[in-house]
Amino acid sequence: MEIQKKKDNYNALEKEAYWQDFWDENGVNDFNPESPKTLFTIDTPPPTISGALHLGHIYSYTQAEIIARYKRLAGFNVRYPIGMDNNGLPTERLVEKERGIKGYRMPLADFVKICTEVTEVYREKYKALWRSLGLSVDWNLEYATISKETQKFVQTVFKELFEKEAIYQKEATALYCCQCQTSVAQAEVEDSDMDSAFLDIVFKIEDGEDLIISTTRPELLPACMAVFVHPEDERYLGKIGKKVTTPLGREVKILADDKVLKEKGTGAVMCCTYGDETDVYWTRTHNLAERIIIGKYGKMIELEDVPEISNKSILEARKIIVAKLNDLGVIKKEEKICHSVGVHERCGTPIELIPTKQWFVKVLDKKDDLIVAGNKINWHPAYMQKRYEEWVSGLKWDWCISRERFFGVPIPASVCDLCGFVFIPESDKFPVDPKINSKQESCPKCKKGILIPENGVLDTWFTSSLTPDLNNDFPGNGKLTGKMYPMTMRPQAHDIIRTWAMYSILMGLYRHQDVPWDNLMISGHILLRKGEKISKKTGGGKYKPEDLISTYSADAIRYTMCGALLGRDAYFDEQEIKTGKRLITKIYNAGKLLITNLKNFPENLEIKENELELIDRWILERSRVVAVEMEIELDRYEFSRARKIFEDFFWGDFCDNYLEIVKGRLWNNEGLSDKKNLSAQYALYYSYLNILKIISPFLPHIAEEMYHAEISSDGEFISDNKSGIFAKREDVKSIHFSTWPSKEANNLLSTQDSEGVKLMLSVIADVRKYKSAEQLSMVAVIPSVIVRGTVEQEILLKPFWDDLIFATKADKFLFQKIGEDFKDDVANTLQINLQ
Numbered sequence: 001m002e003i004q005k006k007k008d009n010y011n012a013l014e015k016e017a018y019w020q021d022f023w024d025e026n027g028v029n030d031f032n033p034e035s036p037k038t039l040f041t042i043d044t045p046p047p048t049i050s051g052a053l054h055l056g057h058i059y060s061y062t063q064a065e066i067i068a069r070y071k072r073l074a075g076f077n078v079r080y081p082i083g084m085d086n087n088g089l090p091t092e093r094l095v096e097k098e099r100g101i102k103g104y105r106m107p108l109a110d111f112v113k114i115c116t117e118v119t120e121v122y123r124e125k126y127k128a129l130w131r132s133l134g135l136s137v138d139w140n141l142e143y144a145t146i147s148k149e150t151q152k153f154v155q156t157v158f159k160e161l162f163e164k165e166a167i168y169q170k171e172a173t174a175l176y177c178c179q180c181q182t183s184v185a186q187a188e189v190e191d192s193d194m195d196s197a198f199l200d201i202v203f204k205i206e207d208g209e210d211l212i213i214s215t216t217r218p219e220l221l222p223a224c225m226a227v228f229v230h231p232e233d234e235r236y237l238g239k240i241g242k243k244v245t246t247p248l249g250r251e252v253k254i255l256a257d258d259k260v261l262k263e264k265g266t267g268a269v270m271c272c273t274y275g276d277e278t279d280v281y282w283t284r285t286h287n288l289a290e291r292i293i294i295g296k297y298g299k300m301i302e303l304e305d306v307p308e309i310s311n312k313s314i315l316e317a318r319k320i321i322v323a324k325l326n327d328l329g330v331i332k333k334e335e336k337i338c339h340s341v342g343v344h345e346r347c348g349t350p351i352e353l354i355p356t357k358q359w360f361v362k363v364l365d366k367k368d369d370l371i372v373a374g375n376k377i378n379w380h381p382a383y384m385q386k387r388y389e390e391w392v393s394g395l396k397w398d399w400c401i402s403r404e405r406f407f408g409v410p411i412p413a414s415v416c417d418l419c420g421f422v423f424i425p426e427s428d429k430f431p432v433d434p435k436i437n438s439k440q441e442s443c444p445k446c447k448k449g450i451l452i453p454e455n456g457v458l459d460t461w462f463t464s465s466l467t468p469d470l471n472n473d474f475p476g477n478g479k480l481t482g483k484m485y486p487m488t489m490r491p492q493a494h495d496i497i498r499t500w501a502m503y504s505i506l507m508g509l510y511r512h513q514d515v516p517w518d519n520l521m522i523s524g525h526i527l528l529r530k531g532e533k534i535s536k537k538t539g540g541g542k543y544k545p546e547d548l549i550s551t552y553s554a555d556a557i558r559y560t561m562c563g564a565l566l567g568r569d570a571y572f573d574e575q576e577i578k579t580g581k582r583l584i585t586k587i588y589n590a591g592k593l594l595i596t597n598l599k600n601f602p603e604n605l606e607i608k609e610n611e612l613e614l615i616d617r618w619i620l621e622r623s624r625v626v627a628v629e630m631e632i633e634l635d636r637y638e639f640s641r642a643r644k645i646f647e648d649f650f651w652g653d654f655c656d657n658y659l660e661i662v663k664g665r666l667w668n669n670e671g672l673s674d675k676k677n678l679s680a681q682y683a684l685y686y687s688y689l690n691i692l693k694i695i696s697p698f699l700p701h702i703a704e705e706m707y708h709a710e711i712s713s714d715g716e717f718i719s720d721n722k723s724g725i726f727a728k729r730e731d732v733k734s735i736h737f738s739t740w741p742s743k744e745a746n747n748l749l750s751t752q753d754s755e756g757v758k759l760m761l762s763v764i765a766d767v768r769k770y771k772s773a774e775q776l777s778m779v780a781v782i783p784s785v786i787v788r789g790t791v792e793q794e795i796l797l798k799p800f801w802d803d804l805i806f807a808t809k810a811d812k813f814l815f816q817k818i819g820e821d822f823k824d825d826v827a828n829t830l831q832i833n834l835q
Helices: 012-025 055-073 089-099 108-133 148-163 218-223 277-285 314-328 364-375 384-393 460-464 467-472 475-480 494-512 545-552 554-560 574-596 614-635 639-667 674-695 700-707 725-730 751-773 791-808
Strands: 039-041 077-079 167-177 189-205 210-215 224-229 243-245 251-256 268-272 331-344 352-361 378-380 414-416 450-453 487-493 517-523 709-711 717-719 782-789 810-817 829-833
Touching (some): 012 554, 012 700, 055 077, 055 108, 055 487, 055 517, 055 545, 055 554, 055 639, 089 108, 108 545, 108 554, 148 167, 148 494, 189 218, 210 218, 268 277, 364 384, 364 494, 378 384, 460 494, 467 487, 494 517, 545 554, 545 574, 554 574, 574 639, 574 700, 639 674, 674 725, 700 709, 709 725, 751 791, 782 791, 791 810
Parallel strands (some): 039 077, 210 268, 224 251, 378 517, 782 810
Antiparallel strands (some): 039 487, 189 210, 189 331
16 A cells, blocks of 8 residues: 655544554464464454444453554564354354345255354454554454364264263253243343332132232232242241142142242242242252143143133233133232343343253362362453353253254254163264255164254354364464463453353363453443443444544544443443544544654764663663553553553653753754764654554554654655654564564663752743743743752752753843852742752
């Protein structure tokens, strides 16, 4: 890409695209498996192809990307891949919405073909957006969760875990979404507050006494198999074991269990199959019979005793039953409530518990091991580990990994219809899809039955949980293939600790007896002002990443995304983008100023840094100290603190103070020695070079722009891949190939020197304060400045005298020792007392 050279303006939209091309052409982001450097491997989240990317993605991916760029500068061989999660329920819903089709209404092959076409379009959109943001992933390492290679690997793992008896199939009560027509895992259920009614209903005990039960699900009354009370509830001690009749005529027993909440409702509750997890527990624990009345499509099944609700939706059945109970006069109380209901996170539909044959990975047996494994990982921030432990401790179900969907990795199994034998082909036959093989095969075990092919696909989290393995075994790893487990770091959001993190750790235990990474970097969410999470589910809000990038620049957006502490949710504030834009402009203008004054700076100049002017030594050391302070924070993944350290230094020490001070030697150098001018040039060059290095992870485009900037022979300010006062002198092609600055062992400032700088800056600050109070310009000349202090303070200020005169714009600048009788004959004298 060629750039038209312009004199004064930094065209961010044009130049950012230019430098992105430059990085691609020069392999700036490429992973080198032959490098002798220490590895730093990143398990990047593969974004789900289920709609356009939004600011939530930009928020978390930018934060991780800053760490990737920093680690390269810090001397690591960074492997930063990208994947595309292009299968599963979210993708199907996207395709069905965009094409106006339904997977169950068309041939499977046709639907899969359309899904593939749609996801490829979005893959290109995702790649274009990530690239425009300056995301420094190595696109040569891209993988897809639906590719043939991934399917083969995932099916191989399924076979491996089945043979280890870690995977099993069972007819069991499963969490089921009637809207999405699939079973779901516990981690895919979230709580949602919904309006409902709490009903007190009269049951009749065998002795004729009323028993009032409380429920929010009257439509399940036909499935009532028992009534439970607490064993220590004095109200019911004499009634436990007696028979009771429901208003619909079913006779059941009154049983006791300590899971009943005495204080909730009347303390008596009906047990139905199945209203909630407690019903499942009671049914199994007390060996109750089952009566399933809700089907997979969210409709009531045919019921002879209550025919009026047959084939009705759950809500319709509820209204019919309530009306019937009112007619019978058995509703004693109806209270409107808002309570928490478990819903499918994908669509918001309340979850039902329906017995189906499903495939499970054993999790409950591994709870203790999962807790121990969590202690082996460095959590950033540390408090996120508690969320993980609380989730693992609260697990009640094994992980259901089968889904009644179409576009996903097929479950590579067939089951004998007589003996139940599970047949899985040899791994060299993978990938396979059993359901597209119409030929009937006999059971190799019992010889009598027929193998029935599995129709379902694997939960997409089953594939995603294996991303450390997919990265470890990637063909582009060269000699490092299979040698990068555990990976160094996984970045992810806090809401998927319960899914992606936990499932990946589980896979690590089953397959490697180890954790999948050394570090977990947990990001928060970006929120709209009303507190709503920006997500695909909410449409991403009005702020579209591509629009913001084209309006403000990628660097300005990147700046905005790293202002909050790691792990914290943050409100999106468009004003913050403008603040980032001002920083970019200041870096550009400061660079233009100093590059203009470095035209005659000798290329092979040899200067002893401890012989530089004191203020020059100060700024050079400050740039190194700041780099070390930022390094400490970035090694802890605290990017926002590192950014704050940089801003305080750049705006304050470098721009407000040093640049304003050193202009005197650069512009008014008559009578000054070449040594003083060269000292200023040397400090400017190396301190600004350090600035470009330490800000480059955050603002990679402007850092590259200024690294390649120079004044051409005809006086034009230019920046392209063939120019650059820094690029040429450092002989490093990109700022991102350079090395992070470090503080040298031999400090450039003594304690006395530091005190002198501090004193000098306080004098300048007093002069600026005076000018502000008098409403004078900062460049306005002051007739006379008298500084009063001790002999020691005069000695401390002496090295800065020339710089002080220029910085204060004083016609006369005098020092008066305390105790001396000194009178200045110039009007409008500013007096500064150092004590």
